[in-house]
Amino acid sequence: MRAAKLGLRMPVSGGAVKRLPGFARASSSSSSVSSGKSMAEGERLVDAEVATLIKYHEETKHSFRNYARGPHGLDWANQPNPFRRYEGARVVKLEHLPEVPPQSGDLLWPVIFQDWVTPKPLDKSSLSQLLYDSLALSAWKVAGRSTWSLRVNPSSGNLHPTEGYVISDAIEGVSAVPFIAHYAPKEHALEIRAEIPVELWNRLSSGLPPGSLLFGFSSIFWRESWKYGERAFRYCNHDVGHAIGAVAIAAASLGWNTCMLDGYSGHELGSLFGLPHVRASIDRGPAKGVMRELEMEHADCIIAVFPSGEEISEQPYYHVSELMGDVRWMGQMNALSKEHVRWGIIYEAAQASEKRAVTDAALTRSVPLTDLMITSAEYEPLTIRQVVRKRRSAVSMDGMYGMLPDVFFQILAKTLPTGGEETQGAPRQLPFGVLPWNAEVHLVIFVHRVVGLASGIYVLVRNEAHAEVLKKAMTEEFVWEKPEKCPPSLPLYALQYGDVKELAQRLSCDQEIAGDGFFSLGMLARFEPALKDFGPSMYPRLFWETGLIGQVLYLEAHAFGVSATGIGCFFDDPVHQVLGLQGNSFQSLYHFTVGVPRVDKRIQQVQAYPGPVNANF
Incomplete structure (x- = not known):
C-alpha cells in the first residue's frame, strides 16, 4: 500500500421510472x-x-429494541454443508490457472472498464477461466484445528447459498453434445447433469451469437437461515447480486458480454436447472426437524454470456418444462444437514416474489465506457485475476488512514x-x-x-x-x-x-x-x-x-x-x-x-487448490 496515495495518518477536516424494453410494469401478463x-x-x-x-x-x-427473529445460538452439529454435489453425475475437472505477478501484456484491472477485450473462443480453457475467476475457491483459512474456505464471490457469513449452472453447446473436453452442468467449486469441476438435444439448445440460444453460453443461479435459503433466521432471504439475494457481478466481470476479462434473460418464470428456470419442484411450508415457525425440502434450491435467474461486439436479436422465451420431457437427469443431490429449522416467512416471501409468467422480455446490452475520472496509474499494478481472486472481506479496520x-x-x-x-x-x-x-x-x-x-x-x-x-x-x-x-x-x-x-x-x-x-x-x-x-x-x-x-x-x-x-x-x-x-x-x-x-496474524492462509487435507466438509 502506498501511504502517499491514501494520505497516511492525515487528519481530515471537517420521478418517474423509465420503462425498458423487456421489463414490463406489473400487470396480469407479467406477474404470477x-x-x-x-x-x-x-x-x-x-x-x-x-x-x-x-x-x-x-x-x-x-431495531434498537429488537433484532429480526433468528436462532438464539448456532447449532454447529447441523451447520449446512456449503458444497452442493450431485452424486453419480459425470465429473469434468476444469483447468487451474496460475496466479503470478503481472507479466508484459497481461490485462491490468482498469482495462475491462476502458476498452473492449478481444473475445476468446468458448472452449474448455476459457470456460475454466470464467469459473475460476468468478465462483471458485480463492483460498483456505486455517486457525488451530479449524479450516474453512473462501470464494471469489463473497457471501454473508461465508455461508454461500448461491449455486451456479452452465448450459452450453458442445465443448471439446467437456461434452460432445449440448449439456447442462452444475459447478462444484471445491473441486473446480463441472457435474454434467444432463445432455440435451441440439434442437433444444438451438431454441434456448435463439438470438444469441455463436460461442455463447447460458449461466444460471439458484439459492439454498437454509444455508443462510441456519445462522440468520428470517432475515436470511435478504442475504441470499445480496449474494445472488454478488455472484452475477462476479460472473459479469470474469466474462469481461475474456472479452465476453453478459445480460440477464429475464423472460423466464422461476418454474421454467427450475426445470432448466433440473431442480425438484418441491415447496417448503409457509407455516410460521420456527419448526425444527428433518425437513429435506429446505435443502432444495430456489431458481433465481439466468444470464447470457456472449462475445463482446456481437449483436443480439430479440430473445424468444419458451416454456422450458414442456421441452425437457425427454431429458435424462444424472446425479442425486447430497444431504446438507441432519436436521433443519424452518422459518416459514422466508418461503412465503420467496413464493410471493417468484416470477411466474413467461414473458417476451427483450435484452439489454452492457458496453464498457471510458473512465474519465483518474488515470489507471492510480491503481495498484494488479491484473484482473489478482483483483478478483485476492478480494477479501475485512473483519476490522484501522480507523487511522x-x-x-x-x-x-x-x-x-x-x-x-x-x-x-x-x-x-x-x-x-x-x-x-x-x-x-x-x-x-x-x-x-x-x-x-x-x-x-x-x-x-x-x-x-x-x-x-x-x-x-x-x-x-x-x-x-x-x-x-x-x-x-x-x-x-x-x-x-x-x-x-x-x-x-x-x-x-x-x-x-x-x-x-x-x-x-x-x-x-x-x-x-x-x-x-x-x-x-x-x-x-x-x-x-x-x-x-x-x-x-x-x-x-x-x-x-x-x-x-x-x-x-x-x-x-x-x-x-x-x-x-x-x-x-x-x-x-x-x-x-x-x-x-x-x-x-487489520490483519489477524493468528489465521494462516492456504492456497485454494489443492486445499488442506483436513479441510472441513
Missing part, C-alpha cells in the same frame, strides 16, 4: 397471474403479493450504471448492463476520512430521474450541496456536515467497522413504488442490484490496495429516521464500508 384469470383478479393478486413482501420486509427489520479524494470519487464513479456524463437509457457501465432495469438504488455515504472532503452525510444519486423525489422525501434540513472538488459529472451531494463516525457505527448494529473505514454507506432503494411499477418479482431484484454495487465496491477497493466489507446487519428504520424518510417509498437494503484492514 395465469391466462385464465381476469385483469381485475390479476391486479388483486399482484397487490396481495406486494403486501406480503412489504410485511416480510417490515417483520425482518432490526485517510483516502485521497480522487480515489474516493473514482470508486463512486464505478458504481454508476452509466458512468460520467452519460444519461439514463444510454449503454451501461460494466457490470450494470447485465440488469434489464434502470438503477433503483442510491448510496447514502457516511464520510469519515477523505482528505480535503468534510466529514458528513452525502448521497450519490445513481438515477437522476429520482433526484427530486428523493430530495422531497428527505428532511428539509439537508443542504444538497455539490462538494467543491467533486467532478461535475458525478451526481454526489453533501447533505449534512459533521463527525458521523459514531452515528454510522450505531446504525450498523454498533459495529466499529462502519466508523473505522474511510467511509461507509447505506444502499437506499426506491422501494414500494418499484414493487408496484414492476411487480412483486422486483423485491429480490432490488437486492440483486445492491449486491452488484457491493461487488464493484469490493473490487475497486482491492484494486486501490485497501479493502471493504458488506454489512447486512443494520437498524433499518433508524437509518430512515436520520434521513427524514417516512413510509416505504425508500428503504435501506444493504450497508458497506471501505478502509484499511
Whole structure:
C-alpha cells in the first residue's frame, strides 16, 4: 500500500421510472397471474403479493429494541454443508490457472472498464477461466484445528447459498453434445447433469451469437437461515447480486458480454436447472426437524454470456418444462444437514416474489465506457485475476488512514450504471448492463476520512430521474450541496456536515467497522413504488442490484490496495429516521464500508487448490 496515495495518518477536516424494453410494469401478463384469470383478479393478486413482501420486509427489520427473529445460538452439529454435489453425475475437472505477478501484456484491472477485450473462443480453457475467476475457491483459512474456505464471490457469513449452472453447446473436453452442468467449486469441476438435444439448445440460444453460453443461479435459503433466521432471504439475494457481478466481470476479462434473460418464470428456470419442484411450508415457525425440502434450491435467474461486439436479436422465451420431457437427469443431490429449522416467512416471501409468467422480455446490452475520472496509474499494478481472486472481506479496520479524494470519487464513479456524463437509457457501465432495469438504488455515504472532503452525510444519486423525489422525501434540513472538488459529472451531494463516525457505527448494529473505514454507506432503494411499477418479482431484484454495487465496491477497493466489507446487519428504520424518510417509498437494503484492514496474524492462509487435507466438509 502506498501511504502517499491514501494520505497516511492525515487528519481530515471537517420521478418517474423509465420503462425498458423487456421489463414490463406489473400487470396480469407479467406477474404470477395465469391466462385464465381476469385483469381485475390479476391486479388483486399482484397487490396481495406486494403486501406480503412489504410485511416480510417490515417483520425482518432490526431495531434498537429488537433484532429480526433468528436462532438464539448456532447449532454447529447441523451447520449446512456449503458444497452442493450431485452424486453419480459425470465429473469434468476444469483447468487451474496460475496466479503470478503481472507479466508484459497481461490485462491490468482498469482495462475491462476502458476498452473492449478481444473475445476468446468458448472452449474448455476459457470456460475454466470464467469459473475460476468468478465462483471458485480463492483460498483456505486455517486457525488451530479449524479450516474453512473462501470464494471469489463473497457471501454473508461465508455461508454461500448461491449455486451456479452452465448450459452450453458442445465443448471439446467437456461434452460432445449440448449439456447442462452444475459447478462444484471445491473441486473446480463441472457435474454434467444432463445432455440435451441440439434442437433444444438451438431454441434456448435463439438470438444469441455463436460461442455463447447460458449461466444460471439458484439459492439454498437454509444455508443462510441456519445462522440468520428470517432475515436470511435478504442475504441470499445480496449474494445472488454478488455472484452475477462476479460472473459479469470474469466474462469481461475474456472479452465476453453478459445480460440477464429475464423472460423466464422461476418454474421454467427450475426445470432448466433440473431442480425438484418441491415447496417448503409457509407455516410460521420456527419448526425444527428433518425437513429435506429446505435443502432444495430456489431458481433465481439466468444470464447470457456472449462475445463482446456481437449483436443480439430479440430473445424468444419458451416454456422450458414442456421441452425437457425427454431429458435424462444424472446425479442425486447430497444431504446438507441432519436436521433443519424452518422459518416459514422466508418461503412465503420467496413464493410471493417468484416470477411466474413467461414473458417476451427483450435484452439489454452492457458496453464498457471510458473512465474519465483518474488515470489507471492510480491503481495498484494488479491484473484482473489478482483483483478478483485476492478480494477479501475485512473483519476490522484501522480507523487511522485517510483516502485521497480522487480515489474516493473514482470508486463512486464505478458504481454508476452509466458512468460520467452519460444519461439514463444510454449503454451501461460494466457490470450494470447485465440488469434489464434502470438503477433503483442510491448510496447514502457516511464520510469519515477523505482528505480535503468534510466529514458528513452525502448521497450519490445513481438515477437522476429520482433526484427530486428523493430530495422531497428527505428532511428539509439537508443542504444538497455539490462538494467543491467533486467532478461535475458525478451526481454526489453533501447533505449534512459533521463527525458521523459514531452515528454510522450505531446504525450498523454498533459495529466499529462502519466508523473505522474511510467511509461507509447505506444502499437506499426506491422501494414500494418499484414493487408496484414492476411487480412483486422486483423485491429480490432490488437486492440483486445492491449486491452488484457491493461487488464493484469490493473490487475497486482491492484494486486501490485497501479493502471493504458488506454489512447486512443494520437498524433499518433508524437509518430512515436520520434521513427524514417516512413510509416505504425508500428503504435501506444493504450497508458497506471501505478502509484499511487489520490483519489477524493468528489465521494462516492456504492456497485454494489443492486445499488442506483436513479441510472441513
